[in-house]
Amino acid sequence: MAFRLIYTQKAVDDINELDSVVKKRVGKKLEKFKENPLQYANKLIDPKLGQYRFRIGNYRIIFDLEGDDIIILRVSHRSEIYK
Template sequence: MQCTLRYTSHALKDLEQLDKKMTKRILDKLDWFVAQVQPLSFAKKLKNSDLGTYRFRVGDYRILFDIEENTSKVSILMILRIKHRKEAYGL
C-alpha cells in the first residue's frame, strides 16, 4: 500500500516548536512508517479521542493522525498534531 502524508497547520506549528534534532527524528520516522507495506501495523488505534483516530509513537512524542482516504492502493494519512506524550491526549 502506498501512503502519502499531509500535515495540518497545527501539526506544522508543533514541528516548528521542537528542536531540530527531534524534528528530524520525527520526520525520518514518519518516512520510515509510510515506506512499510502495512504502516498501520505500527499505529495504535485511539479510544475516545476527540483528535485523531490513530497515533504513532516516536520516543516521548505522539503523532496523532486520521486516515483521510483509504483505498486498496493508496492511503492519505492526515497528521493532525505532534505533541509530547504528557500533552497529546488532553487536546
C-alpha cells in the same frame, strides 16, 4: 503501497516548535511509517483527537487515515498531546 503524508496547520505548528534533533527523528520515522502505517499505529480510544497514534520515543503523532492519505493532526510530547 506507500501512503501520502498530509499535515494540518496545527501539525506544522507543532513540528516547528520541536527541537531540531526531535524534528529530524520524527521526519525519518514518518517516512518509514508511511509504507505500512497500521503496522506501527495504535487505535485511539477517544476519536475526538483522531483515529490513530504513532509513538516515537516520548512523542506522539495523532493522525487519521483517509484512503491512501495519512492526515497528521498533532505532534507533541506525550505529557501534552492528550490535553
